[in-house]
Amino acid sequence: MKTDGQSKLKRTLSGGGFAVTAECGPPRGADASVIRKKGETLKGCVDAVNVTDNQTAVVRMSSLAACLHLIDIGVEPVMQMVTRDRNRIALQSDIMGAYSLGIRNLLCLSGDHQSLGSQPEAMNVFDIDSLNLVHAVRVMRDEGKDMSGFSLIGAPEMFIGAAENPFADPLSYRVVRLAKKIDAGVDFIQTQCVYNLPRFKEWMRQAREEGLTEKVYIMAGITPLKSTRMAQFMAAKVAGMDIPQEVIDRMSAFTGQRAIEEGMNIALETIAAVKSIPGVRGIHIMAIEAEERVPELVKAAGLSQRPAK
Amino acid sequence: MIVAKQKPLAEIKEMLRPFEKVLILGCGTCVKTCFAGGEDEVAMLGAALRLAFRQDGKTIRTEELTVERQCEDAFIQESAQAVSRNEAILSLACGAGVQAMARRFARAVLLPGLNTTFMGVLEKPGLFTEECAGCGDCELDTFGGICPVTRCSKRLLNGPCGGSKNGKCEVSPDIECAWQLIIDRLTLLGQSDNLKRYIPAKDWRPSLSGGPRRLVREDHVI
Numbered sequence: 001m002k003t004d005g006q007s008k009l010k011r012t013l014s015g016g017g018f019a020v021t022a023e024c025g026p027p028r029g030a031d032a033s034v035i036r037k038k039g040e041t042l043k044g045c046v047d048a049v050n051v052t053d054n055q056t057a058v059v060r061m062s063s064l065a066a067c068l069h070l071i072d073i074g075v076e077p078v079m080q081m082v083t084r085d086r087n088r089i090a091l092q093s094d095i096m097g098a099y100s101l102g103i104r105n106l107l108c109l110s111g112d113h114q115s116l117g118s119q120p121e122a123m124n125v126f127d128i129d130s131l132n133l134v135h136a137v138r139v140m141r142d143e144g145k146d147m148s149g150f151s152l153i154g155a156p157e158m159f160i161g162a163a164e165n166p167f168a169d170p171l172s173y174r175v176v177r178l179a180k181k182i183d184a185g186v187d188f189i190q191t192q193c194v195y196n197l198p199r200f201k202e203w204m205r206q207a208r209e210e211g212l213t214e215k216v217y218i219m220a221g222i223t224p225l226k227s228t229r230m231a232q233f234m235a236a237k238v239a240g241m242d243i244p245q246e247v248i249d250r251m252s253a254f255t256g257q258r259a260i261e262e263g264m265n266i267a268l269e270t271i272a273a274v275k276s277i278p279g280v281r282g283i284h285i286m287a288i289e290a291e292e293r294v295p296e297l298v299k300a301a302g303l304s305q306r307p308a309k
Numbered sequence: 310m311i312v313a314k315q316k317p318l319a320e321i322k323e324m325l326r327p328f329e330k331v332l333i334l335g336c337g338t339c340v341k342t343c344f345a346g347g348e349d350e351v352a353m354l355g356a357a358l359r360l361a362f363r364q365d366g367k368t369i370r371t372e373e374l375t376v377e378r379q380c381e382d383a384f385i386q387e388s389a390q391a392v393s394r395n396e397a398i399l400s401l402a403c404g405a406g407v408q409a410m411a412r413r414f415a416r417a418v419l420l421p422g423l424n425t426t427f428m429g430v431l432e433k434p435g436l437f438t439e440e441c442a443g444c445g446d447c448e449l450d451t452f453g454g455i456c457p458v459t460r461c462s463k464r465l466l467n468g469p470c471g472g473s474k475n476g477k478c479e480v481s482p483d484i485e486c487a488w489q490l491i492i493d494r495l496t497l498l499g500q501s502d503n504l505k506r507y508i509p510a511k512d513w514r515p516s517l518s519g520g521p522r523r524l525v526r527e528d529h530v531i
Contacts (some may be wrong), residue, residue, distance in 0.1 A: 084463070088510060110463050110470050113480045124463070131467040132510040165471030173492050176504055177468040183507055192471055239472035239479035304415065 007104035007159040008076050008307065009048040012282075013188060013217040017308030018275065019282030021078060021190065021219060022294045023050040026061035035066045038291045039075045045295040047306055048105055050078040050190070050284070054085060057117020064098050071102050076144060078161060079103050082111025087127035088136065092146050092280060099156030107152035107161040107190065108133040112239055131184045136164055137186025160185055164218075165192040166203035176207040182215045189216055190284040193223040195236075195243045195266075197273055204277050213279030220274040223286045224297060225263035228252045271301045310430070311403045312437045313346065315354065323360050324390040324420045325369065325399065333358075333390055333422070335375030336402035336411070339429040343437055345423050346401030347361050348375045354401070354422065381408030385413045423519040445515025445522065451503055453494035458511075460487035466508040 012019045022042050035051075042049050049070055053063040067077035078102035081091065081097055095106065098128040110130040114122045128136070136147050137160050162181050166174055194200045196304065200220065207213050225231045228251045235243040247266060254262045274280045283303075287294050298304055315321075325331055333351050340437035341347025355371045362369045374391050376384040389412075392398055397418040402405045403425040408409030411419045427439035442459040449456060458464050462480045472479025476489045495501050513519070 094479070108447065112463060112472070113462050115462075115480050126464045127513065128510040129463070129465045130470075131507065135507070136510070160505050168469065168471045168473050169475060170469075170473075170492055173488075180467055180505065180507055182470060218389060222529065240470075240474065 006230065007048075009078065009105050010159040011186070012047045012307045013196075015307075016098070018303065019044060019048075019217070019219060019308065020046045020298055020303050021048045021050055021282065021284045022046045022291065023052060023284065023286040023288075024066075024291055025052045025055055025289070026063065026066035028060050030061065032069050035069045036073055039070045039073050041291050042294055043073065043075050045298045045304060046285070047282075047308075048076040048078050050080055050107060051109070053080040053082045053109070053113070054117075055080075056121075057084070059096045059110045059118055064094060064101075064103070067098065067103050068101055072277065076105070077103060078105040080107045080109060082109045082123065083126055083128050083130060083133055084111035084114060084124050085126050088132075088147055091133060092136065092140065093138065095156050095158065096152070096154075099158060100154075104138060104157070104159055105161060106158040107163065108137065108186075109163055115203065116239065130162060131181060133239065134160055134186050135184040135280060136156060142185075144288050144298075159187050161188045161190060162186045163192070164189050165240045166194075167192055167196055167305070168240050171203070174203055175210055175212065177197055178207060178212055178216070179210060182212060186216060188281075189218045191218065192240055192242075193221040194270055195241075195247045195268065195275060199242065200274070201277060203270075204279055208279050217281040219282035219284045220270075220280050221279075221284050221286060222267050222270060222297075223288060224267040224290070224293060225251055225259075225289050227255070227259045227263075230263075252287045260293075264293070264300070267297060268300055271297075271303075310342050310428070312426060312427050312429045312439075313403050313406070313425045315345050315350065315401070316356075316421070317424055318357055318361060321354070321399065321420075321422055322358065325358065325362075325397065328369070328395075328418075329356075330370045330372070330387070330397075332372045332391050332398045334378040334379065334391075334398050334400050334402070335373075335379045336400075336406050337365060338376050340401060340403060340406075341375075343431070351401060354399075363438060369446065378410045382409070382413060385410060389414075409435055428522045443516070444513070445519075446512065446513075451508070452491050452507075453498055453500060453503070455487055455491045455494060456502040457487050457491065460485075460490075460492045467488045468504065 024038040051063045051066045063079050067079045070077045098198055108130045114124050137158050141155055143156050144152050155247045166180055231248045234241045285294050333353035333355050341489045346419045351373045355373050376387050378384045392414050399420045399422045401422045407419055407421050428441040430439050432438045444458050462478050473486040478484035478486045495503050
């Protein structure tokens with residue numbers, strides 16, 4: 001794959017296309033075939049694939065290495081980067097390294113707290129927060145300078161993303177924080193999984209009212225549910241998740257394969273609903289260890305043509 | 310105040326095992342206030358240790374003393390004779406007190422009886438909470454008097470993460486989301502514009518990451 005070009009995700013979004021990205025988690029081990037297999041599954045049906053950075057604070061193959069495996073098989077990655085595990089020195093260094101190896105999209109996150117993960121004994125870093133990281137990458141790209149003001153020999157021209165959770169509290173502050181992220185330099189936003197549509201619509205309304213949808217590409221998060229248990233677990237245990245009771249009730253009416261189908265139905269309805277909200281510029285599918293269902297979902301949603309016209 | 314907690318009796322007992330004469334030294338300021346190392350705790354710990362060793366068929370002689378502050382030489386002096394009479398000193402002070410004692414008495418064996426936990430306050434009876442991380446560059450004016458460096462689990466300076474729910478932190482429902490508190494208070498104070506301002510990356514040099522800290526007061530140097 002040619003790696004010296006621009007971000008294709010950026011091209012799709014700036015060209016007015018409805019973008020589709022999907023998430024894939026690296027393995028808890030050194031076996032590259034896991035990430036390559038996921039990449040092959042997603043290849044062609046999405047614009048880019050997010051590679052998580054030790055998500056839920058569980059130790060996995062590094063995002064940077066997994067991104068390279070994707071590039072190798074012709075899939076454009078979005079490298080996720082959390083400020084939990086690395087200080088500003090390591091973050092900037094890895095961003096330069098990532099760009100030099102062909103990574104063009106970067107998602108800046110603070111990261112789940114390590115106490116929720118597989119090694120809660122670990123010390124966290126949190127030298128900077130996700131907004132500081134967005135700002136640092138923007139300055140590296142646009143001014144060619146690192147955080148110390150040093151002029152870089154080659155600027156990493158990253159397409160800069162961040163996450164937003166319209167369902168976290170306090171709602172009134174969520175749009176203020178989005179505006180801060182835009183001021184810091186974010187280009188695109190991928191949201192937490194949308195199940196609570198009224199709340200998502202309200203958040204989008206506030207974002208439009210502040211003129212933010214003109215300044216940033218917002219992609220709505222989609223996660224197809226597989227079972228009632230998954231819905232209940234996510235509602236209770238996953239930080240920042242908002243699954244209304246009526247969605248859980250819909251899942252509860254079915255078991256096994258029928259439940260999987262109902263989860264897909266809910267996801268398709270959600271995709272149709274968010275597509276019709278002004279300012280939503282794409283979807284981000286987080287299938288969580290069910291990447292094989294993404295092509296089917298994208299096809300059923302009528303979004304198979306990549307890049308979008 | 311500095312909040313500390315007594316170590317488990319079994320751990321203290323293990324530390325004392327090689328000794329027969331031990332000074333249990335209390336500290337009458339911070340750790341007295343948080344019920345970890347004042348006169349009362351010294352007396353209770355002494356009785357508990359004597360009983361525990363007796364059950365093992367071993368006698369231990371304990372001497373009990375509490376000074377006003379183990380972190381100040383003027384008060385430490387009061388313990389000099391008691392220190393010289395014993396083989397080891399079980400200090401019920403914070404880590405600063407234990408080290409000040411070690412510095413003052415070069416040949417004394419100093420054993421920590423407490424785990425120093427944090428700088429905090431008594432929020433309500435029975436509950437101490439951490440309020441200050443001693444970062445060396447106070448910005449409480451920006452945050453309505455609530456410190457995100459200490460009280461946000463991720464030390465976020467630019468607003469709450471996506472894990473804030475119903476005023477609680479993603480780490481535990483027992484932890485209040487500092488950012489919810491900051492937002493509520495700044496709104497109440499009519500200072501919500503502070504929330505819109507981008508806070509640049511923090512300079513951690515005045516914190517512990519700059520190495521062990523010293524404070525020189527030229528006006529006090531003699």
